[in-house]
Amino acid sequence: MxxxxxxxxxxxxxxxxxxxxxxxxxxxxxxxxxxxxxxxxxxxxxxxxxxxxxxxxxxxxxxxxxxxxxxxxxxxxxxxxxxxxxxxxxxxxxxxxxxxxxxxxxxxxxxxxxxxxxxxxxxxxxxxxxxxxxxxxxxxxxxxxxxxxxxxxxxxxxxxxxxxxxxxxxxxxxxxxxxxxxxxxxxxxxxxxxxxxxxxxxxxxxxxxxxxxxxxxxxxxxxxxAEQAGDHLWLSVPAEDADAAVQVLARAGEQLERTPAAGTVGLRYRVAHGTGTLPRLVLALHDRGVTVAEASVRRPTLDDVFLNLTGRSLREGGPALTTTTEGQPA
The missing domain is CATH 3.40.50.300 (P-loop containing nucleotide triphosphate hydrolases)
Structure with a gap:
């Protein structure tokens, strides 16, 4: 067409x-x-x-x-x-x-x-x-x-x-x-x-x-x-168990963030198929003696895709990348 x-x-x-x-x-x-x-x-x-x-x-x-x-x-x-x-x-x-x-x-x-x-x-x-x-x-x-x-x-x-x-x-x-x-x-x-x-x-x-x-x-x-952004897992574990948790999570995906907070550490990872991966990771952490206090999965958006490709947001309201000329939009 x-x-x-x-x-x-x-x-x-x-x-x-x-x-x-x-x-x-x-x-x-x-x-x-x-x-x-x-x-x-x-x-x-x-x-x-x-x-x-x-x-x-x-x-x-x-x-x-x-x-x-x-x-x-x-x-x-x-x-x-x-x-x-x-x-x-x-x-x-x-x-x-x-x-x-x-x-x-x-x-x-x-x-x-x-x-x-x-x-x-x-x-x-x-x-x-x-x-x-x-x-x-x-x-x-x-x-x-x-x-x-x-x-x-x-x-x-x-x-x-x-x-x-x-x-x-x-x-x-x-x-x-x-x-x-x-x-x-x-x-x-x-x-x-x-x-x-x-x-x-x-x-x-x-x-x-x-x-x-x-x-x-x-x-x-x-x-x-899936290709450009991937699912994001976020888990909160006791601070003393953070290193052990990192060893388990490293086999599942890429670490994006490690945030200490009041006796706990928040860990954010990029993984494939987050909803299926999270239960297996919680079980694997349990087997290592690591208690997971909180856990969540965030599915990527198309804005995440663009951010990964260009380093900028695709959201409406962002700055125009080029100026218009002769009355025509670029």
């Missing part, structure tokens, strides 16, 4: 050249749900804008839904749906009119547009709102309307650029329920950018991590967490 080779984009900033995207090689298969992750300024938005034909690449090639983004950008737009970060419907228009107008833009007849709009509104819990002005909808309803607008022409590929940013947890959950149900019904390929790491972790089949304009990791969330 998507194939790129050495895709780049540079911007001019005065006399300087800013490399926003530096040679992206990417393949997305039909039916996949792929999440792009990266801090502000990593190149996510620029990559998405090139794949949706909104921004021409400086060099390299990109085929989207079988169409070249440079040779036939209009053909790309006919074959994709795009849900941006801001509301797409006109606030002073009626919901039903916006859907019909969108369908007509894509070459559907009026009757086809009305029927497709009716089906989508039913699927997205918007039924009965045809005559309401967009401005009267709640934030969650407006985002679901955006999804309907992006799907009116039944595209095989849907781009979601931070679709749930600013929504409360309940509306985020409801939106994802609708997206996943529509995907299951229609087999739509979805490319997602998000600042919510939990969304990428639980929803996406693949996670593509972008930093400084390059792909630095591409795998399932579970594989990335």
């Amino acid at each position: 998507i194939h790129t080779e050495a895709l780049t984009r540079t911007f001019r900033s005065g006399k300087d050249t800013v490399e926003a995207v530096r040679g992206i090689d990417l393949d997305v298969a039909e039916g996949e749900l792929v999440a792009f992750l990266g801090p502000n300024g990593a190149g996510k938005s620029t990559t998405l804008r090139m794949l949706t034909s909104l921004l021409p690449p400086t060099s390299g090639t990109a085929l989207v839904a079988g169409t070249d983004v440079v040779a036939d950008p209009a053909g790309v737009r006919r074959r994709i749906g795009y849900i941006g970060q801001k509301d797409g419907a006109g606030h002073s228009y009626r919901v039903g009119d916006e859907l019909v107008m969108q369908g007509r833009f894509y070459g559907l007849s009026k009757s086809e547009s009305v029927e497709r709009g009716r089906q989508l509104m039913a699927s997205l819990d918007l039924a009965g709102m045809e005559n309401r002005k967009v401005s009267t909808l709640s934030g969650g309803q407006k985002r679901r309307l955006d999804i309907a607008l992006g799907l009116i022409h039944e595209p095989p590929l849907l781009f979601l650029d931070e679709p749930s940013t600013g929504m409360d947890p309940q509306n985020r959950a409801n939106l994802w329920e609708h997206i996943l149900r529509l995907r299951a019904e229609r087999g739509t390929t979805i490319v997602l950018t998000t600042h919510y790491l939990e969304e990428a972790d639980t929803m996406a089949e693949r996670v593509v991590v972008i930093d400084h304009g390059r792909i630095i990791a591409d795998d399932t969330a579970e594989a990335l967490k």
Whole structure:
């Protein structure tokens, strides 16, 4: 569904050249749900804008839904749906009119547009709102309307650029329920950018991590967490037994921290399969005469993966890594 080779984009900033995207090689298969992750300024938005034909690449090639983004950008737009970060419907228009107008833009007849709009509104819990002005909808309803607008022409590929940013947890959950149900019904390929790491972790089949304009990791969330971060075990043992505990724990993983505290020592280790390893370690420590006062397992997050890869946090609110130029996000 998507194939790129050495895709780049540079911007001019005065006399300087800013490399926003530096040679992206990417393949997305039909039916996949792929999440792009990266801090502000990593190149996510620029990559998405090139794949949706909104921004021409400086060099390299990109085929989207079988169409070249440079040779036939209009053909790309006919074959994709795009849900941006801001509301797409006109606030002073009626919901039903916006859907019909969108369908007509894509070459559907009026009757086809009305029927497709009716089906989508039913699927997205918007039924009965045809005559309401967009401005009267709640934030969650407006985002679901955006999804309907992006799907009116039944595209095989849907781009979601931070679709749930600013929504409360309940509306985020409801939106994802609708997206996943529509995907299951229609087999739509979805490319997602998000600042919510939990969304990428639980929803996406693949996670593509972008930093400084390059792909630095591409795998399932579970594989990335196991390879790059690992589970963390924390155990508290009596101070006099700490050395004996270290000897046992050294065979299980890598020591990350040793913290003395009021007659005890806290030991933190990186291990594989923490929930299965912890009971065996507690038994092994017991056999050595070491009493474990407390123990816990912390599963890694995608932020841990990025921290391990780059030494920086992926969390929203971190500093931008590059500046924007000529009005375009890097």
